[in-house]
Amino acid sequence: MPQFDPSTFASQIFWLVVMFAALYWVVAKLAVPRVGQVLDQRARVIQDDLDRAMQLKGETDAALAAYETAMSAARGQAGDHMRAILADVKAVADQRTAEISASVAKQVAEAEARIAKAKQDALDSMNKVAGESASAIVAKLTGLNPDSGAVTTAVASALKDAR
Amino acid sequence: MATENMEAGEHAEASGHAEGHGGGHSPMEQFTIKPLIPIHIGKYDLSYTNSAMFMTFAVALTALLFGLSTKKRTLVPSRWQSISELMYEFVAGMVKDNTGKEGMKYFPFIFTLFLFILFGNFLGLLPYGFTFTSHIIVTATMAVVVFVGVTVIGFARHGLHFFALFVPPGAPLGIAIILAPLEFFSYLIRPVSLSLRLFANMLAGHVLLKVLAGFIITLGVFFGIVPFVAVFGITMLELMVAAIQAYVFALLTCLYLNDAIHLH
Numbered sequence: 001m002p003q004f005d006p007s008t009f010a011s012q013i014f015w016l017v018v019m020f021a022a023l024y025w026v027v028a029k030l031a032v033p034r035v036g037q038v039l040d041q042r043a044r045v046i047q048d049d050l051d052r053a054m055q056l057k058g059e060t061d062a063a064l065a066a067y068e069t070a071m072s073a074a075r076g077q078a079g080d081h082m083r084a085i086l087a088d089v090k091a092v093a094d095q096r097t098a099e100i101s102a103s104v105a106k107q108v109a110e111a112e113a114r115i116a117k118a119k120q121d122a123l124d125s126m127n128k129v130a131g132e133s134a135s136a137i138v139a140k141l142t143g144l145n146p147d148s149g150a151v152t153t154a155v156a157s158a159l160k161d162a163r
Numbered sequence: 164m165a166t167e168n169m170e171a172g173e174h175a176e177a178s179g180h181a182e183g184h185g186g187g188h189s190p191m192e193q194f195t196i197k198p199l200i201p202i203h204i205g206k207y208d209l210s211y212t213n214s215a216m217f218m219t220f221a222v223a224l225t226a227l228l229f230g231l232s233t234k235k236r237t238l239v240p241s242r243w244q245s246i247s248e249l250m251y252e253f254v255a256g257m258v259k260d261n262t263g264k265e266g267m268k269y270f271p272f273i274f275t276l277f278l279f280i281l282f283g284n285f286l287g288l289l290p291y292g293f294t295f296t297s298h299i300i301v302t303a304t305m306a307v308v309v310f311v312g313v314t315v316i317g318f319a320r321h322g323l324h325f326f327a328l329f330v331p332p333g334a335p336l337g338i339a340i341i342l343a344p345l346e347f348f349s350y351l352i353r354p355v356s357l358s359l360r361l362f363a364n365m366l367a368g369h370v371l372l373k374v375l376a377g378f379i380i381t382l383g384v385f386f387g388i389v390p391f392v393a394v395f396g397i398t399m400l401e402l403m404v405a406a407i408q409a410y411v412f413a414l415l416t417c418l419y420l421n422d423a424i425h426l427h
Contacts, residue, residue, distance in 0.1 A: 005196070019215065028275075031274070034229065
């Protein structure tokens, strides 16, 4: 086996050391710094992007929160307005209702008074008609002219009894 | 079967027979170290060999891949840049998961180890390629460096308290006395298992491929289709093994490092 020929050992070890050292130099001075730089740069860019995304997300959240508070404030304000308007409307309506019912009550009272007066007038005229009729009947039957005061009294008491 | 052919191949080579086994090559012939530029310093033979050449390819390919793909360094990566980033993040994740933040300063070393073995394994699978990780001396050197490095880090961080690594936590004294030598032995055996695992995987895979490829020639066009399909499948398997062994070597280095940094 050529592997166990000691005459080649010195050369192999020598060139192994030389070439390994050369490769170490290539790796340490060229490959590692360059690739490391690329990877660092990429990691930094990605980190920056992530940071910016986080920052923007924070801003978005803040804007959203501000919107929510503004929205709820506006909602509260709108509710207050609504309640104020409703109260106004209710007051006006109550006032109108009170006015209308007052005037209606007044009209009803007037109408009732008129009806009562008309009824009284009607009753009075009925008494008068009854008195005159009674006087006319008495004159026709007896030929006497009865005292109007006595007739009125008699009719009134007769009507009272009839009722 | 592989061993049998290996011996037969060696025998054929030794006795000068140049027939069978893929045009007269032993399955072990692919592992031969061939000097390309002879260099002798003192009594040492430091020749630039085919092994050294493939190490150079591995270094050049890595430099090319990372150099070109990370030239623009765009925020959205190109395909090639993705490959570089993927490998970086894979190994960086492994180091971080297994050794924590303190282990990240050894990340360039582990990344180098991973890339060196990965490219070595992959380049060895190319036709006419040479797999330098199939040589025990290469894997053993790497394993010993890892072992010595981890031990030095352990003592530098914890001083003599590092020996607590060999006492299992929560064990009664009687059992600890029995277990400590075992733990110590398993610690010492680490470089052996680490180097043998990679070496044996690469060796076995390439021998198997070579032997099966030899069958294609000896069985002819008609029956040769069977070993051809097998070679195809095993090549896929070897691609997987190449990546897995690079991963395992780097992962075990991380685990050893974790022991040295955090003890238990």
